[in-house]
Amino acid sequence: EVQLQESGPGLVKPSQSLSLTCSVTGYSITSNYWGWIRKFPGNKMEWMGYISYSGSTSYNPSLKSRISITRDTSKNQFFLQLNSVTTEDTATYYCARWTFDYWGQGVMVTVSS
Amino acid sequence: DVVMTQTPVSLSVAIGQPASISCKSSQSLVGTSGKTYLNWLLQRPGQSPKRLIYLVSKLDSGIPDRFSGSGSETDFTLKISRVEADDLGVYYCLQGTHFPYTFGAGTKLELK
Numbered sequence: 066e067v068q069l070q071e072s073g074p075g076l077v078k079p080s081q082s083l084s085l086t087c088s089v090t091g092y093s094i095t096s097n098y099w100g101w102i103r104k105f106p107g108n109k110m111e112w113m114g115y116i117s118y119s120g121s122t123s124y125n126p127s128l129k130s131r132i133s134i135t136r137d138t139s140k141n142q143f144f145l146q147l148n149s150v151t152t153e154d155t156a157t158y159y160c161a162r163w164t165f166d167y168w169g170q171g172v173m174v175t176v177s178s
Numbered sequence: 179d180v181v182m183t184q185t186p187v188s189l190s191v192a193i194g195q196p197a198s199i200s201c202k203s204s205q206s207l208v209g210t211s212g213k214t215y216l217n218w219l220l221q222r223p224g225q226s227p228k229r230l231i232y233l234v235s236k237l238d239s240g241i242p243d244r245f246s247g248s249g250s251e252t253d254f255t256l257k258i259s260r261v262e263a264d265d266l267g268v269y270y271c272l273q274g275t276h277f278p279y280t281f282g283a284g285t286k287l288e289l290k
Contacts, residue, residue, distance in 0.1 A: 108268055108284035110227075125278040127179075159226055165217055165272060166238065168226040 067091040069160050069169035077154075077176050083147040087160030087169060094118070094141050098163035101134065101145045103156040104171070111156075115163050116143050150176045180204050182271055184282030192290040197258040199285045201271035206251045208275070215274035218247055218256045222267040231256065263289065 073085035087099070100115030114124035116134045124132050128147070136143040147154060155176045161168040181204040191197045199218075207214045218231040229238050231247040234254060244259045258265055266289060271282040 104221075108270075108286070110270060110272075110281040110284070112272075112279040112281070123277060127278070161227075163274075164229075164232070165219065165227075165274070166229050166232070168228070171226050 067162065067167045069162075069167055071158060071160050071169040071172040073158075073172055073174070075173055075175060077150055077174060078178055079151055079176055080149055083145070083150050083154065083158075083174055083176075085145045085158055085160075085172060085174070087143050087145070089141050089143070092162075092167075093138075094136055094143055095138055099136075099143050100161055100163050102159045102161055104159070105156045113145070113147075152176050179278055180207070180273055180276045180280050182273055182280050182282040184271055184285055186285060187283070188286045188288065190288045190290045191258075191261045193263060194260050195290075197261050197265075197287060199256045199269055199271075201249075201254045201256070201282050203252045203254075203273055205276070207254075207273050208251060214250065216247075216249070216254050217272040217274060218245075219270045219272055220265075220267050221270070222264075225267075227270065261287070261289075 068090045070088045077083045096118050098115045098117045101113040104110050114134050116122050122134050131148045133146040157171045157173045159171045183202045185200050214234050216234045219227040221227040230241050235247040246257045248255050268284045268286050270284050
């Protein structure tokens with residue numbers, strides 16, 4: 066069974082970087098595409114980007130140059146880094162397979178001083 | 179970006195009654211492959227989103243056939259033939275045809 070699990074700090078200070086890890090079991094990340102999605106307070110959802118089986122990436126232009134998705138194939142993990150965060154980046158962050166059929170449980174990140 | 183206009187914002191339905199959610203996209207969701215990448219997700223309280231339907235009308239494994247999806251081009255509908263208590267939560271449409279992928283604003287289904 067494919068399982069995804071996010072991990073990372075729940076509190077980040079404004080202007081710093083947010084870094085999260087998604088650990089995948091039951092499926093190799095060198096197959097398929099793997100992405101990050103966030104849900105803001107309220108119901109708004111935003112697709113952030115993905116990393117492909119080959120390591121190429123695609124990002125939501127709304128995040129401009131602040132986002133980076135990388136991976137460690139030896140650990141079957143992929144990572145999200147979001148730079149220069151503001152309070153508007155406060156959200157629950159999910160990792161998911163790009164077909165949206167498998168999701169992690171989500172990690173709530175608050176940006177606050 | 180493709181705007182997904184989802185209605186209604188909330189829906190109050192009695193157990194055993196039908197429910198319907200609409201999702202309209204600002205441009206056609208037919209991709210270059212000829213496929214239409216329109217998904218429906220349900221997020222139950224305290225859980226992560228769960229995909230119910232993909233490619234407009236294909237039910238995911240384990241999803242009861244009380245759920246059905248239909249539509250084409252820019253106009254899509256999710257129907258529940260008989261609502262059960264387990265159906266409560268927020269429903270989202272999600273398009274995966276055009277970058278960046280975009281979600282509807284969500285429809286909260288509550289019990290009457």
